[in-house]
Amino acid sequence: MMGEIKRILNICTECGICLEECDFLQKYCNSPKELAVNYLQDKFVNTPHIPYSCNMCTFCKSICPQGLDIGKMSLEMRQEMVQLGIGPLEQHASIKEAQEFYISDAFKVIIPSEDKNTKKIFFPGCSLSAYSPDIVIKTYEYLNEKLPGIGIMLGCCGGPAYLIGDQNTFKPISENLEYEVKKVGADQIIVACPFCYNVLKQHNPGLNPILIYTVLNEIGIPESKHESVIYNVHDPCTTRYEHEIPASVRSIIKKVGHSINEIPHSKEESHCCGMGGMVYAVDEELGKLRSKRTIDEADKDIVTYCATCRETLQGQGGHVIHVLDLIFNTELENALKMPPNTPELSTGNMKLLKKILTQEE
Template sequence: MSNLKVTQNIADMCLECGLCMDACAFLPKVCDNPKVLAEEMLAGRYVAKTEVPYLCNMCSKCATVCPESLDIGNMIQEIRIQFFAEDLPLPGNIKYVKNQQKFVSSEQFFLAKPAPSGNTKRMFFPGCHLAGYSAELVDAAWRWLNQHDQDCGLLLTCCGAPSYDTGDKETYEKIVAQVKDAMASFRAEKLITACSNCTVHFRDFTDVSTVSIYEVMDENWDNPARDAGNWVMHDPCKSRTFPEMQQAVRSLLAKAGCQVQEPADSGADAKCCGMGGLVAYTDADWACKLAKERADELGGDLVTYCASCRQAMRPYDRYGLHVLDLLFTADLDDAKKAEAHGAADAKKSQLKTRELLSN
């Protein structure tokens, strides 16, 4: 099919070397090699195998080992967009993503505030997942920024990544337009992001400039260190191409008094927690299996800078915290044992976030 250019390129360029098959959980589950998968997609067999494109975490791990730098996730994204173009029935519970996107891009959640100085050069963009994890952490980060960056305003909404990952380009583009309009209304030039998924979407698919809050904090952190214990680092897979973000997180944690261990598959080799690419909406058991495998590999109390990663691995007796917990939470022992939120609790936290930030 002429509009599946990435898929055609993989069919043409794949060397069938097997390196990606060893590095990826998804590919061995669905095909003999990416070339075969691409040829099946080009032949339109996704119509009969609607779940296949929605089982990929789209974490780009494959591209890090491929001699041709082929990213199977890009092919999967192209197929998902084709799903929408053909108005095919979505597998599993993917359809519910649209309902969630409707809320986090609505006026009920949306909030924009100017910088304390009145000259808004940047805007703090916490994202909907961190807001769903802890309203108090978002509020604490916002207050810290108020003290250390008088030209930083606030923009609370969604980056549109779930719509993009679904293949719903129309909704995604509307959400991005809303973000850009809000920035333009305050004449802001940059977003300070807390989520690596938001960051990669803005960098790769828009002209929105970003810097992570961890880089901003690392440059300006002046809180006294405390004995924050030992933690195993889990880099979100979307941070793989942001070494400056990864380094800032480690530097910041050291300043805060944390001892951090490096597991396998970290840094440039970061591994998905299993929840990337909306896989849990298609096959929750498969996503949970991947999350448990990653939790077992970490082997200790984890620290990460992705709220979704922390939540994904908590059910498998893997205590853990978000980086912002280690910076702003008083009782770390209780916080690390907190159960993962369900969808209803996440929405309550998102509404509470808006309420706190409105004050």
């Protein structure tokens, strides 16, 4: 029996604490134990979307008296369902297609440092590259000013495949990424996406991953020319237990000259933006419910440090900006009003970014 399912079956007291904060549990069960029992009975053959409807945000774990993790259980279910041929689902076809693009030559590239003595690699990831090629370029240029021996890599950590339980696709992507980074001589990868950081920390610890926000807080940021604003902060759920990262982001916001009004659910108690676990693919309305929790709590414009969170919350009526916009974007008002990118525009942005970096015609 899979590890977290076994723990939930043996330890869950069905106290109901996790249900109060989880739209997924409220919709599909009366307790995590019930969910586990139902899965063991028939592997959700007739309702395979259920394990794929969990955001896997780990909020349940943070508030459970026993530290049980329904997201981990859901991932175990997904992985077994893939092995049994039940998953991934038809609704995941676009995710698989996007994953193929992220690791294709149309986007993927690694560029060593100019002096060919590469020590670190900047890895902006898929979502930030799709959101703003300009922000990626300016961030990389600034890192080049401050850190000798830094190169850049476009590509994917394998996250989409990992989240839908497709280990056979995820593992080669993960292994190839580590091989490519080490091949150019780098001993550390600087990551822009909190989810990429989470994946790399778990599966590629030899790359010594560190988030760009920790780095920028240490090396300093360019002088700001913006007027001071009070912001709310949305912390991506993948940083829930990474106390240094939310602290670094808040330090950067203040260094830029802004101040923060904390919303009730932030840092360790942050809600998922709604996109976690690729839930939107199988249950868009459930994803929207989670997005709405954060938007409804906000009384100011929101700063986040995940491009996927930015796009998701903005798409549900939030006023959201990426923290790197505060540093490198001179048109903040336009950024706050900018709607989420269409899939076509995201793909175009990623192709454009590679073209600029490689100086292709």
